Amino acid sequence: MxxxxxxxxLIDETPLIDVATELQQKVDYAFNQRNNGxxxxxxxxxxxxxxxxxxxxxxxxxxxxxxxxxxxxLQQQEQILQQLKILKPWRKGPYKLFDIDIDTEWRxxxxxxxxxxxxxxxxxxxxxxxxxxxxxxxxxxxGEGAKLVMGIDPSxxxxxxxxxxxxxxxxxPVFVFPFSLEEMPKNIPCFDSVFSMGVLYHRRSxxxxxxxxxxxxxxxxxxxxxxxxxEGGENQVLVPRDRYAKMRNVxxxxxxxxxxxxxxxxxxxxxxxxxxxxxxxxxQRSTPWMNFESLADFLNPDNPDFTxxxxxxxxxAIIIANK
Numbered sequence: 001m002x003x004x005x006x007x008x009x010l011i012d013e014t015p016l017i018d019v020a021t022e023l024q025q026k027v028d029y030a031f032n033q034r035n036n037g038x039x040x041x042x043x044x045x046x047x048x049x050x051x052x053x054x055x056x057x058x059x060x061x062x063x064x065x066x067x068x069x070x071x072x073x074l075q076q077q078e079q080i081l082q083q084l085k086i087l088k089p090w091r092k093g094p095y096k097l098f099d100i101d102i103d104t105e106w107r108x109x110x111x112x113x114x115x116x117x118x119x120x121x122x123x124x125x126x127x128x129x130x131x132x133x134x135x136x137x138x139x140x141x142x143g144e145g146a147k148l149v150m151g152i153d154p155s156x157x158x159x160x161x162x163x164x165x166x167x168x169x170x171x172x173p174v175f176v177f178p179f180s181l182e183e184m185p186k187n188i189p190c191f192d193s194v195f196s197m198g199v200l201y202h203r204r205s206x207x208x209x210x211x212x213x214x215x216x217x218x219x220x221x222x223x224x225x226x227x228x229x230x231e232g233g234e235n236q237v238l239v240p241r242d243r244y245a246k247m248r249n250v251x252x253x254x255x256x257x258x259x260x261x262x263x264x265x266x267x268x269x270x271x272x273x274x275x276x277x278x279x280x281x282x283x284q285r286s287t288p289w290m291n292f293e294s295l296a297d298f299l300n301p302d303n304p305d306f307t308x309x310x311x312x313x314x315x316x317a318i319i320i321a322n323k
Contacts (some may be wrong), residue, residue: 003166003183007175010148014126019185023177030156030178039228042160045086049167050076051175052098062109066137067098078298087161089290092133095165105290106137107283111197111226115318117314118121118274120222122146125192128216131199133159135176142174143196150191181212189323197226202249210266218323223268225319228253229276230312234261238311245298245307245314256317268321275318 004027011017031039054067069077081100084090093104108282123145129138132151135158141149153159153176181199194213203209213223230238232255244250254262256273263271281304284295295314300306305313 003163003170004177006170007150008191010173013150015188015190016150019188021202022185024169026179026183027177028302030159030198033180036156039160042087042157044097045083046160046163046167048079048083049164050079051248052076052080054098054168057157057172058174059172062107063094063101064139064143064165065096066165069099072098083288087157087164089292090134091158091162091290092136093289095163096134097168103285103287103289104136105294106282108279109140110283111316112137112140114275114277115224115226118320119224120193122193122305126150126190128152128191128194130181130194130196130213132195133173135165137195137197138162138174138176139165139169139172142172146173148173149175152179152181152185154178154180168254172232181209184212184216186215189216189218189221191221192218193222193224195224195226197224200225200227201251201253204251206252206254207262207266210263210268214266214268214323219323220289223263223319223321223323225259225263225321226257226316227319229256229259229315229317231255231315233257240309240311241308244311245295246293247298256277256319259317259319263319263321270321271319271321273317273319277316279314279316 008171040133044180052072054071056068058065060201077098090102090104092106092108095102122141127141127146127149129151132138132153138149138151156178158174159178183247194217196213199204200206200209230253234257236255236258238253240250258269281296298307299313300308
């Protein structure tokens with residue numbers, strides 16, 4: 001695919017070039033052999049997007065903003081609107097494509113605003129964004145001047161959403177690959193910054209996840225870890241019996257002191273918590289672009305400080321550390 005061919009040109013002088021063939025094979029497998037009954041429909045939606053060029057690209061605002069309505073005809077704007085709707089649900093964002101406001105489930109810009117005052121500058125850096133979804137934060141990283149952002153997410157829908165945005169910003173060095181961290185090639189400690197946001201609690205082995213992140217960082221590289229937490233002291237961890245906030249795949253939710261201990265135990269240094277925040281129904285909610293259940297449906301209607309299962313309502317922390 002041409003989109004990824006551009007990526008391989010950009011990694012020519014990085015250690016990633018040594019695993020280029022393996023990365024290409026994983027892309028081919030995901031799009032040609034992975035079983036997903038909706039993929040053809042999503043591919044057709046992408047193919048039916050109008051061919052329009054734009055110079056209007058803003059990656060440093062709350063909405064990842066690409067294009068203006070004046071760049072296209074009204075017929076083309078209606079065409080792009082219909083194809084983007086086929087790619088619903090849109091979860092991470094928001095985006096604005098040719099003045100079409102994609103009001104995503106998450107106001108991911110709020111999380112970005114909470115963490116950017118604390119992270120190392122991304123200008124001219126090689127960055128990995130793990131579990132990036134449609135790539136919203138990857139685009140924001142490029143807006144901070146990153147030399148190259150590699151996002152990874154196993155959801156083919158999210159990757160097709162990314163490709164729809166990328167069609168109109170082909171020269172921005174953001175690339176989202178259709179696989180998980182576990183599928184990343186090993187022994188390539190080449191990234192200046194590695195972000196793992198909203199992933200750790202989905203891992204059956206959080207320690208292995210942290211070690212995998214560490215193995216991809218350069219010496220002194222920066223880890224940005226955002227995850228669910230509970231209130232409490234060291235050695236306190238919530239292990240849901242079944243579901244947490246109606247999610248089946250939540251395994252471990254530690255307290256902040258315990259999470260810091262995990263990160264330190266994995267060999268990171270300068271480990272610090274820079275933000276704690278209880279997720280609000282204004283930050284995560286149903287919208288016309290994600291019209292399924294969302295946070296309000298996951299909370300106890302009699303006491304929103306607890307989930308429907310009577311666990312503490314979602315709280316999140318941002319941990320920053322160095323290899």
